[in-house]
Amino acid sequence: NAGVMQNPRHLVRRRGQEARLRCSPMKGHSHVYWYRQLPEEGLKFMVYLQKENIIDESGMPKERFSAEFPKEGPSILRIQQVVRGDSAAYFCASSPTSGSGTDTQYFGPGTRLTVL
Amino acid sequence: LAKTTQPISMDSYEGQEVNITCSHNNIATNDYITWYQQFPSQGPRFIIQGYKTKVTNEVASLFIPADRKSSTLSLPRVSLSDTAVYYCLVGEGGGADGLTFGKGTHLIIQP
Numbered sequence: 001n002a003g004v005m006q007n008p009r010h011l012v013r014r015r016g017q018e019a020r021l022r023c024s025p026m027k028g029h030s031h032v033y034w035y036r037q038l039p040e041e042g043l044k045f046m047v048y049l050q051k052e053n054i055i056d057e058s059g060m061p062k063e064r065f066s067a068e069f070p071k072e073g074p075s076i077l078r079i080q081q082v083v084r085g086d087s088a089a090y091f092c093a094s095s096p097t098s099g100s101g102t103d104t105q106y107f108g109p110g111t112r113l114t115v116l
Numbered sequence: 117l118a119k120t121t122q123p124i125s126m127d128s129y130e131g132q133e134v135n136i137t138c139s140h141n142n143i144a145t146n147d148y149i150t151w152y153q154q155f156p157s158q159g160p161r162f163i164i165q166g167y168k169t170k171v172t173n174e175v176a177s178l179f180i181p182a183d184r185k186s187s188t189l190s191l192p193r194v195s196l197s198d199t200a201v202y203y204c205l206v207g208e209g210g211g212a213d214g215l216t217f218g219k220g221t222h223l224i225i226q227p
Contacts, residue, residue, distance in 0.1 A: 004159070033214055042203060043160065045214025059214060091159045093215075104150075105215060107159030 002027065004094050004108035005074075012114045019079040019086070021111045025094030031055075032075045033093040033105060034067055043091060049075060082115045089113075120204045125222040134191045136221050138204030141185050149180060149187045152203045154220070160203060164189070191223075199225045 005024040035043040048056040049069040069075040093105040121139040152160035177190040201220040
């Protein structure tokens with residue numbers, strides 16, 4: 001059973017370009033979470049999605065950032081008009097169900113975004 | 117979400133038992149305590165989760181006193197490969213909410 005997959009692992013963009021980060025959850029998992037990690041910091045929650053629905057986007061910046069989890073295919077985190085401050089590691093996690101204290105989130109290897 | 121406090125860093129030696137304590141004075145009745153491990157350039161990995169008393173798995177033990185205001189992650193006989201950042205999280209569970217990570221404890225194991 002493959003784990004959470006993210007691609008690309010490394011992404012370099014120039015200021016003003018768009019960045020698209022992809023996440024395929026573990027098989028059987030219908031819940032996806034995106035986190036951002038700056039150097040020497042812990043992960044910061046961004047958004048929680050289920051298939052075709054955004055459940056909680058309280059951690060998402062109000063502008064330039066969007067996320068989706070379509071019925072078919074991976075979840076996408078999109079950052080438009082990237083700025084240097086967007087440089088970070090972006091992690092995706094998935095879980096099988098919600099609402100239980102024992103549900104564990106399984107993390108992918110992350111995408112390291114560098115904005116030049 | 118309950119705030120957690122844990123040491124920024126710890127050092128130990130191979131073969132020793134390492135105990136990392138996390139304080140969470142404002143833990144709520146429905147909150148679980150979960151520990152994650154993160155190696156450089158990798159995503160966090162679930163280690164152990166508990167609600168009260170003691171939980172043990174093949175990797176670690178988790179000790180939670182009766183008042184649940186703190187918890188201790190115990191790693192038996194550590195090796196160099198246990199060098200990592202360890203995060204203590206408190207919340208209602210990983211399924212319904214985004215997890216809140218602090219800065220974690222950077223554990224360094226020396227030969």
